[in-house]
Amino acid sequence: MIADLEQRFPALEDPRTGTRIGIGVASGCDDVYISSDSPDAGSNRLLPLVMASDIQAGTSEWSGRHLVNPWKDGRLVELGNFPWLGAYYEVNGDRLWGRHVAKKQPRSWYLTIDRIDPGLLAKPKLLLPDMKAAAHPVLDPGDHYPHHNLYFVVSDAWDLEVLGGILLSDITNLFVGGYCVKMRGGTYRFQAQYLHRIRVPDPSTSQARVRILRDAFRLRDTAKATTAVAAAYGIDASFFTGG
Incomplete structure (x- = not known):
């Protein structure tokens, strides 16, 4: 089945539709870089951060955490221009200097492991937790930046709720389960290397199917999504239900 669909x-990731898969930011020291406080003095250096625990219910329910952000427009900021930020990093200097990334780049000792993509925060995106028993895509409308335990999908051509319906369906579990090793307790790893294996129909699928997939995504109805997706792929939905 997988070989036929391939x-x-x-x-899924396709430059023709502007669809891209990525992973959220790894800081190298979450205890320092992630804060639940938002003092006014540092508000322009605080990036709203969404975590895997924030999307467990199937919607984004932000916990109020921020990344204390050393990046602006893709470049590392000068701490002299941001006194509050410089003071915060200096107070936590021992932990930041102890990281491999800081020792490797001592002049940039306060950088996070990953650079912040300046356009990603405001871009609507589907978020998928790394570890889950079944695919769990959740839509972020462009309010938060993902943490490194979340993968994201952005697209220029797809209605993300429709694509979310496809990713909610059992077709995602088929592809990911076909390539990754299932962990203890039946957990899959929804990592980029496996998400890249997923195949998708044309974004301009029938309007009736679009409505079904969008509704299925909003209702978190995996069975309804799977039936619609099976029709789009030209396969029998009973393959997934065992009928």
Whole structure:
């Protein structure tokens, strides 16, 4: 089944549709870089951060955590221009200097492991937790930046609720389960290397199917999504239900 779908359909990540898969920011020291406080003095250096625990219910329920952000427009800021930020990092200097990334780049000792993508925060995106028993895509409308325990999908062509319906369906579990090793307790790893294996139909699928997939995503109805997706792929939905 997987081999057949790989032959007939394009990959989820596709430059023709502007669809891209990525992972959230790794800081190298979450105890320092992630804060639940938001003092006014540092508000322009605080990036609203969404964690895997924030999307457990199927919607984004932000916990109020921020990344204390050393990046601006893709470049590391000068601490002299941001006194509050410089003071905060200096107070936590021992832990920041102890990281491999700081020792490797001593002049930039306060950088996070990953650079912040300046356009990602405001871009609507589907978020998928790294570890889950089944696919769990959740829509962030452009309010938060993902943490490194979340993968994201952005697209120029897809209605993300429709794509979310496809990713909610059992087709995602088929592809990911076909390539990754299932962990103890039946948990899958929804990592980029496996998400890249997923094949998708054309974004301009029938309007009736679009409505079904959008509704299924909003209702978190995996069975309804799977039935619609099976029709889009031209396969029998009973393959997934065992009927």
